[in-house]
Amino acid sequence: MSFETIWFIRCALIYLGTGVLLGISMAIQPNWMLYIKPTHAHVNLLGFMAMFIYGVAYHVIPRFRGKALFSNKLARYHLILANVALVGMAFSFPLRFTLGAMGNYSLALFGTIQVVAVGMFIVNAWKTLD
Ligand code: HEM
Ligand code: HEM
Numbered sequence: 001m002s003f004e005t006i007w008f009i010r011c012a013l014i015y016l017g018t019g020v021l022l023g024i025s026m027a028i029q030p031n032w033m034l035y036i037k038p039t040h041a042h043v044n045l046l047g048f049m050a051m052f053i054y055g056v057a058y059h060v061i062p063r064f065r066g067k068a069l070f071s072n073k074l075a076r077y078h079l080i081l082a083n084v085a086l087v088g089m090a091f092s093f094p095l096r097f098t099l100g101a102m103g104n105y106s107l108a109l110f111g112t113i114q115v116v117a118v119g120m121f122i123v124n125a126w127k128t129l130d
Contacts, residue, residue: 008055015047035094070127085114
């Protein structure tokens with residue numbers, strides 16, 4: 001298994017743990033919902049679901065296709081950027097309520113980095129399938 005596969009799956013497990021804790025804290029303390037619902041949703045969906053898929057995809061796509069991954073370097077940058085962007089987004093969602101416009105800029109910045117990271121996955125998976 002590659003470094004990227006191992007660490008995408010490990011990150012996914014960490015985000016799953018974090019995501020369900022955020023979920024249960026909202027259930028216990030409903031007045032937190034406004035602040036942490038989008039963080040909960042994205043930590044679970046971009047963190048657990050997407051990162052698990054990335055990790056498994058980097059392992060199985062080259063094997064199913066019978067050739068090497070298009071770029072290991074791109075996968076490494078993807079791993080780093082997806083995590084930086086998700087953590088940034090996770091904090092930016094609630095910060096919009098305390099920092100106002102700054103929180104929005106922060107979300108836009110980390111959201112854009114997330115789009116770039118997703119783009120890296122799309123290119124790498126697509127080119128490997130070529
Ligand atoms: C212990 C596990 C979990 C608990 C206690 C929990 C709890 C909650 C609560 C209280 C809400 C707010 C519901 C509302 O708006 O009234 C919520 C929303 C949400 N949860 Fe969870 N959750 C859990 C796990 C998950 C997982 C594993 C995922 C995804 C893989 C997930 C995805 C979502 C999403 C996407 C929303 C937002 C839904 C919307 O837009 O209305 N949750 N969750
Ligand atoms: C670049 C990546 C993404 C960005 C920048 C982004 C941004 C946002 C923003 C700004 C909201 C509104 C939050 C609010 O209510 O204040 C939102 C909501 C939501 N997004 Fe995303 N999103 C991204 C990717 C995704 C992906 C990949 C999924 C699903 C797999 C997803 C699922 C959702 C859901 C379920 C909600 C509603 C959450 C709620 O009820 O609070 N998002 N997203």
